[in-house]
Amino acid sequence: MELFYAYDADGRTCRLDAEESGHCCRVLRHRSGNEIHVIDGLGTMYRCRLTDDSPKGAEAEVLETFPGWGGHPYRLTVACCPTKNNDRFEWFVEKATEIGVDRIVPTIGERSERKVYKTDRADRIALSATKQSLKARIPEIAVPVTVKEFIRQADSDCLKLIAYCFEGDTKRISIQEALQDYDGNDITVLIGPEGDFSPEEARLALEYGYIPVHLGASRLRTETAAVLAATAVYLRYE
Amino acid sequence: MELFYAYDADGRTCRLDAEESGHCCRVLRHRSGNEIHVIDGLGTMYRCRLTDDSPKGAEAEVLETFPGWGGHPYRLTVACCPTKNNDRFEWFVEKATEIGVDRIVPTIGERSERKVYKTDRADRIALSATKQSLKARIPEIAVPVTVKEFIRQADSDCLKLIAYCFEGDTKRISIQEALQDYDGNDITVLIGPEGDFSPEEARLALEYGYIPVHLGASRLRTETAAVLAATAVYLRYE
Numbered sequence: 500m501e502l503f504y505a506y507d508a509d510g511r512t513c514r515l516d517a518e519e520s521g522h523c524c525r526v527l528r529h530r531s532g533n534e535i536h537v538i539d540g541l542g543t544m545y546r547c548r549l550t551d552d553s554p555k556g557a558e559a560e561v562l563e564t565f566p567g568w569g570g571h572p573y574r575l576t577v578a579c580c581p582t583k584n585n586d587r588f589e590w591f592v593e594k595a596t597e598i599g600v601d602r603i604v605p606t607i608g609e610r611s612e613r614k615v616y617k618t619d620r621a622d623r624i625a626l627s628a629t630k631q632s633l634k635a636r637i638p639e640i641a642v643p644v645t646v647k648e649f650i651r652q653a654d655s656d657c658l659k660l661i662a663y664c665f666e667g668d669t670k671r672i673s674i675q676e677a678l679q680d681y682d683g684n685d686i687t688v689l690i691g692p693e694g695d696f697s698p699e700e701a702r703l704a705l706e707y708g709y710i711p712v713h714l715g716a717s718r719l720r721t722e723t724a725a726v727l728a729a730t731a732v733y734l735r736y737e
Numbered sequence: 738m739e740l741f742y743a744y745d746a747d748g749r750t751c752r753l754d755a756e757e758s759g760h761c762c763r764v765l766r767h768r769s770g771n772e773i774h775v776i777d778g779l780g781t782m783y784r785c786r787l788t789d790d791s792p793k794g795a796e797a798e799v800l801e802t803f804p805g806w807g808g809h810p811y812r813l814t815v816a817c818c819p820t821k822n823n824d825r826f827e828w829f830v831e832k833a834t835e836i837g838v839d840r841i842v843p844t845i846g847e848r849s850e851r852k853v854y855k856t857d858r859a860d861r862i863a864l865s866a867t868k869q870s871l872k873a874r875i876p877e878i879a880v881p882v883t884v885k886e887f888i889r890q891a892d893s894d895c896l897k898l899i900a901y902c903f904e905g906d907t908k909r910i911s912i913q914e915a916l917q918d919y920d921g922n923d924i925t926v927l928i929g930p931e932g933d934f935s936p937e938e939a940r941l942a943l944e945y946g947y948i949p950v951h952l953g954a955s956r957l958r959t960e961t962a963a964v965l966a967a968t969a970v971y972l973r974y975e
Contacts, residue, residue: 569955569956571955597955597956597957598955599954599955631958632955632957632958634955675975715971715972715975716809717807717809717835717837717870717872717971718807718870718871719836719870720835720869720870723836726832727836727968731968733965734953734969737911737913
């Protein structure tokens with residue numbers, strides 16, 4: 500099943516941008532009258548009939564609407580510090596999208612080696628992983644913020660978890676335990692940079708109600724920890 | 738903490754091959770008398786003193802022995818069909834090694850697009866991921882076999898799981914459910930190729946005692962499914 504992304508979908512008509520139109524009408528040779536499946540990136544999939552097969556700007560008429568198509572029963576934000584090697588962070592974006600994530604926030608830590616992150620490639624990866632894994636909602640790739648800004652922004656109602664090895668007597672529970680103890684479905688997980696959080700960042704997280712969790716005995720790379728955290732949430736709501 | 742791999746470790750002396758010796762003595766400039774940490778790839782880590790700092794073939798004397806260092810409380814074999822794109826399978830090898838796997842078996846399915854797989858790159862990735870994630874045991878990358886051969890070989894005592902969407906009334910449980918119902922710690926998971934298993938392969942698996950499991954609602958790529966299965970096992974024994 501091939502999905503196309505409509506930048507504009509009003510419930511009756513879906514409009515594809517030049518890239519999607521070219522893929523639909525030039526590469527895959529769809530012609531007016533053909534049935535295609537289109538997502539709006541916001542959670543709805545449309546069964547459509549192609550009415551304009553222009554490879555510059557195709558249009559399709561909606562035949563059937565599937566709201567919440569390919570969705571998941573939780574709302575997950577993963578805030579993760581971009582890795583030195585961009586491929587590793589982008590791999591996390593692809594895998595988290597396949598598994599099921601709602602929002603990815605590139606956070607810059609005081610000890611991050613990468614202080615600047617451009618989200619355009621991640622946006623494209625999230626879109627293609629969304630289509631490939633048959634989902635209708637594209638996870639939001641947020642504008643990068645510092646770890647401290649992100650902690651201060653986080654809304655108070657959700658379950659907030661931070662994967663960090665706190666010194667001293669700060670007790671940590673496993674991420675599964677934290678998830679089992681929580682009966683809501685709105686979760687934020689904060690994953691540190693390769694150089695880990697600074698003690699100030701960690702203290703601030705505790706102040707703002709973050710629960711310190713561990714991800715088990717293995718020593719994981721940043722991007723592996725982020726995908727493992729997303730997987731733990733996904734499995735929790737299965 | 739930097740680990741070096743000894744191709745030969747008799748409990749008193751560790752010998753490094755040319756590549757590891759060059760990294761230890763040329764790149765990192767370790768000299769005779771320096772203390773280094775060496776793994777034998779079989780599960781033991783040694784604290785050593787370098788006695789020969791030759792970048793062609795370094796030797797170190799064992800000061801302290803740590804058996805089962807960085808190990809995990811289960812034995813996991815993941816049999817997975819290599820992906821068209823080699824990077825994706827190699828990414829699975831790296832991530833499964835970080836998380837904790839004992840044996841990776843590249844299996845060739847009747848519907849596999851990739852019929853041949855060379856394991857040399859995967860061997861190198863498994864070694865570097867083992868050192869990077871501070872483990873002493875390098876997962877075995879087995880010689881590729883066909884899916885049917887693998888199914889016929891699998892030993893009868895372990896929990897055998899196959900991720901496959903069976904037609905008709907073959908009931909599937911979630912992988913977590915299957916793991917919770919099992920009180921042992923020896924697990925084999927079989928993950929299909931991009932073209933999925935053939936019905937004959939699936940039937941043979943059932944015949945040989947494989948339990949059909951699903952990995953949740955998301956549609957995952959082959960390598961993502963393989964890593965998610967390894968993660969489910971890892972989290973189960975936390």
